[in-house]
Amino acid sequence: MNFYQLADCHKALADKTRLRILALLKEEDLCVGELVEILKMSQPAVSQHVRKLKNAKLVKERRQGQWVYYSLDGKEYPFLDAFLQTLPDQSGEIERLKAEGKKGICN
Amino acid sequence: MNFYQLADCHKALADKTRLRILALLKEEDLCVGELVEILKMSQPAVSQHVRKLKNAKLVKERRQGQWVYYSLDGKEYPFLDAFLQTLPDQSGEIERLKAEGKKGICN
DNA sequence: CCTATATATAAGCATATTCTTATATTGTTG
DNA sequence: CAACAATATAAGAATATGCTTATATATAGG
Numbered sequence: 388m389n390f391y392q393l394a395d396c397h398k399a400l401a402d403k404t405r406l407r408i409l410a411l412l413k414e415e416d417l418c419v420g421e422l423v424e425i426l427k428m429s430q431p432a433v434s435q436h437v438r439k440l441k442n443a444k445l446v447k448e449r450r451q452g453q454w455v456y457y458s459l460d461g462k463e464y465p466f467l468d469a470f471l472q473t474l475p476d477q478s479g480e481i482e483r484l485k486a487e488g489k490k491g492i493c494n
Numbered sequence: 495m496n497f498y499q500l501a502d503c504h505k506a507l508a509d510k511t512r513l514r515i516l517a518l519l520k521e522e523d524l525c526v527g528e529l530v531e532i533l534k535m536s537q538p539a540v541s542q543h544v545r546k547l548k549n550a551k552l553v554k555e556r557r558q559g560q561w562v563y564y565s566l567d568g569k570e571y572p573f574l575d576a577f578l579q580t581l582p583d584q585s586g587e588i589e590r591l592k593a594e595g596k597k598g599i600c601n
Numbered sequence: 602c603c604t605a606t607a608t609a610t611a612a613g614c615a616t617a618t619t620c621t622t623a624t625a626t627t628g629t630t631g
Numbered sequence: 632c633a634a635c636a637a638t639a640t641a642a643g644a645a646t647a648t649g650c651t652t653a654t655a656t657a658t659a660g661g
Binding site: 418419420430431433434435438450452453454455492493 | 636637638639640641
Binding site: 505509511535536538539542543557559560561 | 648649650651652653657658659
């Protein structure tokens, strides 16, 4: 991997919202609507962030009906696992989503 | 470490010139003038890049006479070593500098 | 001191990034 | 098919980034 590609990967990682998304996807796959709920950001903003992560091959998508689930990818980055481990735990956010009955919008 | 700090760290890593500088410093400590020679960029541009790396605590500086040497730091980032290992080898650039008699400007 | 050398900082411009709002696309369902 | 729901894309504005040129600061040596 050359410097250009490595820089592009880190551009995708150089935003706190996208890091939160990765930390959330570490817990479990989520659809855009769930991310919108958790992050309390507009839907287009979230879509644009996941697109950048997808372009950087840090996440992959899987369409399921009218929903699109995102999950962690990044197999081609051997350093990524070590980094993901340092992300703050976001399980509380997922719990909150479930507590509010908003997990499983995408069903 | 929170998301802000982690994003800031990755902003520093999100530039191909700064990644090259880290790859070079992996080989050996270098002063600004040597980096200018290798990178073939203006001195202010290089200074500004190393400043960003320093602010992100990815490198540290050590003044020696009129020269300032930079070296790798980043102890506080547990994921950094794994990443540095994936950087393309730059030993050839150092060799070239020496071959041209320009290594040791800073002595 | 005075000058030269090495490095840092400042200001300004071009481009990139990240939102917002508006609209398009895709899939579901009656 | 029509109407709705989920997501994506586009255009535009505000801010950030990375260069340039010009200038400031710091150290060495006569």
